[in-house]
Amino acid sequence: MRVLILGGSNEATQLAARLADDSAFQPVLSLAGRTRHPAPSPIPCRIGGFGGAIGLASYLRSQAIDVVIDATHPFAEQMSANAISAAGETQTPLVVFSRPPWMPGPGDRWVEFVSAEAAAQAIGATGRRVFLTVGRLQLPAFETAPQHDYLIRTIDPPEPKPNLPRYRVLLARGPFTIEDEVRLMRVEQTEVLVTKNSGGDSTRAKLDAARSLGLEVIMVRRPPPPDAPTLHALETVMSFLRARLHSAAP
Numbered sequence: 718m719r720v721l722i723l724g725g726s727n728e729a730t731q732l733a734a735r736l737a738d739d740s741a742f743q744p745v746l747s748l749a750g751r752t753r754h755p756a757p758s759p760i761p762c763r764i765g766g767f768g769g770a771i772g773l774a775s776y777l778r779s780q781a782i783d784v785v786i787d788a789t790h791p792f793a794e795q796m797s798a799n800a801i802s803a804a805g806e807t808q809t810p811l812v813v814f815s816r817p818p819w820m821p822g823p824g825d826r827w828v829e830f831v832s833a834e835a836a837a838q839a840i841g842a843t844g845r846r847v848f849l850t851v852g853r854l855q856l857p858a859f860e861t862a863p864q865h866d867y868l869i870r871t872i873d874p875p876e877p878k879p880n881l882p883r884y885r886v887l888l889a890r891g892p893f894t895i896e897d898e899v900r901l902m903r904v905e906q907t908e909v910l911v912t913k914n915s916g917g918d919s920t921r922a923k924l925d926a927a928r929s930l931g932l933e934v935i936m937v938r939r940p941p942p943p944d945a946p947t948l949h950a951l952e953t954v955m956s957f958l959r960a961r962l963h964s965a966a967p
C-alpha cells in the first residue's frame with residue numbers, strides 16, 4: 718500500500734520510522750523544505766511544494782497513492798486544506814495525524830489570541846523581557862512591537878533577520894526539561910512567554926516552567942482544525958492503515 722505522509726512534525730517522523738519497518742507499506746515522506754538540515758528519513762523522501770491542491774492531486778494520481786496521512790504541524794493550515802481538496806478530488810482516503818493542543822491547568826496564567834499579530838500587541842505598550850517561541854515563520858508579526866527585549870528561540874536561524882532593535886536568538890531543538898526552562902527564564906529575567914499552541918511533549922516544559930515562576934503566557938491559538946478524520950496516537954494511525962490494507966486485500 719502506497720502511503721503519502723505530509724510531514725514536518727514529530728508525528729510524521731514517528732510514523733515514517735514505524736512504516737519503514739513494515740514491508741506491507743510503501744511510504745513516502747513529503748517535506749516543504751523549510752528546515753535547513755532535516756533529520757535523515759528512514760523512508761523515501763520528497764522535498765518541496767506540490768504546486769497547490771491541483772499539483773497534489775496530480776501527484777496522488779501519478780504516484781498511485783492509496784492513502785494520505787496529513788501529519789503536518791497544526792499551524793500548517795494551507796497544506797492541510799490542499800490535502801483535503803486533493804484527496805477529495807482523487808477520492809484518496811485521508812486522515813489527519815495530529816497532537817492534541819495544550820490546555821491550561823490550575824495555576825496557569827494564559828491569555829489566548831487568534832494570531833501572532835494580536836499576540837504581539839498584547840505584550841503591551843511598555844517594554845518587557847519576552848521569551849518568544851512562536852517559530853521562525855511568525856516572527857515578522859513582532860516587528861510591530863519593537864519596544865520589547867526579545868529572546869527568540871528557533872531551530873534554524875531566522876531568515877531574514879528580525880527587524881527589531883533588541884533581540885537575541887537562541888538556536889535549540891526540543892525536547893527541553895522543566896529544570897532547564899526554569900533556569901533559562903530566571904537567567905534571562907523573562908517577564909512574559911509568548912508562544913503558540915503547538916501541543917506535544919517535546920516543548921511543553923516551557924509552559925510548566927512559566928507556571929512555576931508565575932509568569933504570564935501569551936498563547937497564539939491554533940487555526941481551525943482540518944475538516945477531516947483526525948487521529949492523535951501513532952497506534953490508531955497504524956490500526957487505520959492495517960484496516961485499509963486488509964480491506965484492499967483480494
Ligand code: NAP
Pocket residue numbers: 723724725726747748749751764765766767768769770772773788789790792793794795796797799852854
Ligand atoms: P503551509 O502554510 O500550510 O503551506 C504552505 C505551502 O508549503 C503549501 O501550500 C505547500 O506548497 C508547501 N508545503 C507545506 N507542507 C508541505 C509538505 N509537508 N510537503 C510538501 N509541501 C508542503 O505550511 P507552513 O506553515 O509554511 O509549514 C511548512 C512546513 O513546516 C509544514 O510541512 C509543516 O508541517 C512544518 N512546520 C510548520 C510549523 C508552523 O508553525 N507553521 C511549525 C513546525 C513545522 P504547495 O502549495 O506548492 O504544495
